[in-house]
Amino acid sequence: MEATGGDPGRRITPLRSNLKWSHHALDPDPERQRTSPDAEQQDQSRFDAGVQRFGRVALGAAGGLGVLAALAMSTIAMVDRHAGPTTTVVVRTPAAAVTAPAPAAAAAAPISLTVAGGNKKGPDGKMHDSYSKTDFAVTAGQPLTLNITNKDDAPHSITSPAAGVDIIVKPGTHTYTLTVAKSGRFFWYCKLPCDDWAMKHAGFMAGYITAT
Structure with a gap:
């Protein structure tokens, strides 16, 4: 007889009973205890067959449990084998770029000039008051030194x-x-009474300030 579970190559030797059947122990009637040898043999055969059936059922149950255990172990092994290594993802945030402050504009060099009365001839042929320099270029918000x-x-x-x-x-x-606080081109003049004509004409007692 082959096993129904476990190792398919393993053969199971049929169980044989080592017990001797006797109905004498079960039947107290002396008359019924007088049986022939053939009846004894039949009873023994039936008893042995029952024992073998019980053994087959027990072996089948044990084999089924073995198959279930083997399947469970195989499943665990497959899961273990297919589980990949844990991957750790590290996200690095790039550092913010540091913007260097703009270099400060170099201070303008001082300007030297003079102012005098009746020292410059105008288009009208007359001498008029005047500044030696009447156009000034400056950077808005930055002072310009004048030595006058x-x-x-x-x-x-x-x-x-x-x-x-x-x-x-x-x-x-x-x-x-x-x-000059703001950018632009601005007209300037001498506001103190001196040469009326020169106070209205650039290049004499008037001129322009250009701020950038």
Whole structure:
């Protein structure tokens, strides 16, 4: 007889009973205990057959349990084999770029100039008051140093309401600061009474301030 479970190559030797059947122990009637040898043999055969049937059922159950256990172990092994190594993903955030501050603009070099009365001939053929320099280029928000020598005995000015500039130039040599807060081209003039014609004409007692 072949096993129904476990190793298919394994053969199972049929169970044979080592027990001797006797109905004498089960039947107290003395008359019925007098049986022939053939009856005894038949009873023994039936008893052995019952024992073998019981053995086959027990072996089948044990084999089924073995198959289930083998399947469970195979499943665990397959899961173990197919489970890949754990992968750790590291996300690195790039550092923010550091913007270097813009270098400060170099300070403008000081400008030296003079102002005098009746020292420059105009298109009308007459001599007029004038500044030696009447056009100024500046950087908005940055001061420009002016070294002015006033050769007249009266004060003069560099005045531009639009640019927010009003410098009073006293007689003698003095240092002044010209600062314009905004960009643009602004007309300036001398606001103190001196030469009426020169106060209205650029290149004499008037001119332009250009701020960038």
